Amino acid sequence: MSGALKDATIRVERPAKTLRELALDKVREAIVNGYFRPGDRLVERDLCAQLGVSRTVVREVLRHLESEGLVANLPNKGPIVAQLDIDEAKQIYEIRGALEGMAARLCAERSSPEIVAALEESLTGIRNSYRDNDMTAVLANTTSFYQTLFTMVDRHVAWGVVNLLTVRINHLRSMTIKTERRGIEGPAQMSKIVDAIRRGDGDGAYQAAMDHVAAACAIAEAVLSAKTSAE
Amino acid sequence: MSGALKDATIRVERPAKTLRELALDKVREAIVNGYFRPGDRLVERDLCAQLGVSRTVVREVLRHLESEGLVANLPNKGPIVAQLDIDEAKQIYEIRGALEGMAARLCAERSSPEIVAALEESLTGIRNSYRDNDMTAVLANTTSFYQTLFTMVDRHVAWGVVNLLTVRINHLRSMTIKTERRGIEGPAQMSKIVDAIRRGDGDGAYQAAMDHVAAACAIAEAVLSAKTSAE
DNA sequence: AACCGTATTATGGCGTACCAGATACTGTAG
DNA sequence: CTACAGTATCTGGTACGCCATAATACGGTT
Numbered sequence: 001m002s003g004a005l006k007d008a009t010i011r012v013e014r015p016a017k018t019l020r021e022l023a024l025d026k027v028r029e030a031i032v033n034g035y036f037r038p039g040d041r042l043v044e045r046d047l048c049a050q051l052g053v054s055r056t057v058v059r060e061v062l063r064h065l066e067s068e069g070l071v072a073n074l075p076n077k078g079p080i081v082a083q084l085d086i087d088e089a090k091q092i093y094e095i096r097g098a099l100e101g102m103a104a105r106l107c108a109e110r111s112s113p114e115i116v117a118a119l120e121e122s123l124t125g126i127r128n129s130y131r132d133n134d135m136t137a138v139l140a141n142t143t144s145f146y147q148t149l150f151t152m153v154d155r156h157v158a159w160g161v162v163n164l165l166t167v168r169i170n171h172l173r174s175m176t177i178k179t180e181r182r183g184i185e186g187p188a189q190m191s192k193i194v195d196a197i198r199r200g201d202g203d204g205a206y207q208a209a210m211d212h213v214a215a216a217c218a219i220a221e222a223v224l225s226a227k228t229s230a231e
Numbered sequence: 232m233s234g235a236l237k238d239a240t241i242r243v244e245r246p247a248k249t250l251r252e253l254a255l256d257k258v259r260e261a262i263v264n265g266y267f268r269p270g271d272r273l274v275e276r277d278l279c280a281q282l283g284v285s286r287t288v289v290r291e292v293l294r295h296l297e298s299e300g301l302v303a304n305l306p307n308k309g310p311i312v313a314q315l316d317i318d319e320a321k322q323i324y325e326i327r328g329a330l331e332g333m334a335a336r337l338c339a340e341r342s343s344p345e346i347v348a349a350l351e352e353s354l355t356g357i358r359n360s361y362r363d364n365d366m367t368a369v370l371a372n373t374t375s376f377y378q379t380l381f382t383m384v385d386r387h388v389a390w391g392v393v394n395l396l397t398v399r400i401n402h403l404r405s406m407t408i409k410t411e412r413r414g415i416e417g418p419a420q421m422s423k424i425v426d427a428i429r430r431g432d433g434d435g436a437y438q439a440a441m442d443h444v445a446a447a448c449a450i451a452e453a454v455l456s457a458k459t460s461a462e
Numbered sequence: 463a464a465c466c467g468t469a470t471t472a473t474g475g476c477g478t479a480c481c482a483g484a485t486a487c488t489g490t491a492g
Numbered sequence: 493c494t495a496c497a498g499t500a501t502c503t504g505g506t507a508c509g510c511c512a513t514a515a516t517a518c519g520g521t522t
Contacts, residue, residue, distance in 0.1 A: 249503095249504065249505090250504075250505065251504080251505085284505085284506085285505065285506045285507070286506090286507090287504090287505070287506070287507095288504090288505070288506090307512095307513060307514065308514080
């Protein structure tokens with residue numbers, strides 16, 4: 001059975017993650033889930049101590065997050081967690097609308113049962129998570145819904161862009177999904193996307209996707225302005 | 232005249248660029264204009280010598296370029312200049328289409344004479360550069376045309392995304408604009424965008440912008456497949 | 463001459479120590 | 493109570509060293 005087995009099948013899944021990749025994930029996660037708050041200073045040497053790695057690694061991580069837009073660098077003062085202003089958030093939602101609409105249209109034009117099935121699986125996942133009040137799972141399933149939308153039509157680059165932008169508004173997302181009625185309206189809107197895809201209606205899918213992020217954006221705006229006025 | 236002059240007016244334009252920002256620009260430019268070719272290895276210690284900076288800086292630069300997609304990192308082998316495959320290029324053009332179409336629509340909906348004037352200025356710049364056969368200027372003016380499109384409606388985030396993606400296909404751009412007839416058709420298509428904006432035709436502007444990048448994409452595809460088959 | 467194991471080299475990954483310059487803080491003298 | 497000087501803090505940047513791994517060269521064995 002010399003060449004019978006493809007290498008890939010037996011290839012041991014090697015971690016191979018470098019220390020800085022681990023550190024990168026840690027810090028990014030710490031930012032998106034609020035351990036570091038917007039405006040917090042990220043002192044290099046403190047991070048070294050907290051992460052248990054050297055300044056070399058920390059600096060590379062900070063640079064990386066900077067180019068992701070999660071960290072801002074004040075000249076001669078150093079890195080802080082990026083502040084999200086409301087205008088920027090709206091722009092990000094707008095871009096997501098354009099790209100997710102595009103992906104939805106492409107899915108509709110292909111309209112394979114496979115795509116529909118995958119989307120519906122994520123959708124029921126979302127509904128169940130809402131029922132169980134598991135907001136982390138809601139976010140994860142929502143992400144996977146959109147990931148399916150993009151990757152099923154091989155739009156990995158666009159998915160990368162959306163992902164990149166999404167981390168910047170992650171805490172907004174976690175606030176919007178907790179909003180009253182979002183547990184019903186959100187899935188309903190996404191269901192419209194799937195319906196349009198099922199019947200091969202490109203324009204409908206596009207519009208439905210746009211509507212969904214527009215609704216999310218509106219909620220986010222309300223939440224954000226309420227929060228800033230309260231402070 | 233103590234406080235008569237606003238600080239901003241006399242404030243000396245300080246470079247304030249850190250060494251690594253300078254190095255970043257240098258290396259990025261070296262990649263986009265072909266000094267480093269796709270697939271070339273970027274040996275850290277060599278770059279130190281060529282740039283005259285320390286390894287720390289070089290590494291931070293490489294990380295940054297990696298997250299921009301200009302550099303790829305092979306495990307246990309190190310960074311190389313990212314290869315651009317044709318599918319990825321098409322995806323990038325597609326995204327640009329979606330976003331530039333969006334911006335064009337927004338411009339049309341606002342439709343201020345100011346916007347039209349600024350766009351037309353870039354457009355004549357492009358025509359003149361084509362006439363003078365100055366391809367570098369063509370690229371610069373094209374960039375400024377689209378920059379206007381985005382920044383006039385305050386879509387800085389989207390412009391950032393487009394810019395980020397554009398550097399990855401920069402050498403494709405410089406090939407497409409040199410194509411026969413592109414000197415006439417390109418500006419003609421862009422002129423249609425401006426026309427639609429002038430008459431406040433959102434859909435028309437969207438469509439015209441999409442058409443323009445679709446044309447560029449088609450040329451790029453032809454050029455790229457011709458090049459790969461020749462090798 | 464073909465083959466196989468080993469030494470060397472090249473290179474990235476990571477850590478430490480150090481210095482210069484900007485900024486924020488603080489305590490003291492007037 | 494204010495102004496100023498001194499100090500602590502922190503980033504930006506440099507230099508150097510160590511280790512792990514991959515590739516290559518080399519040298520001996522069959």
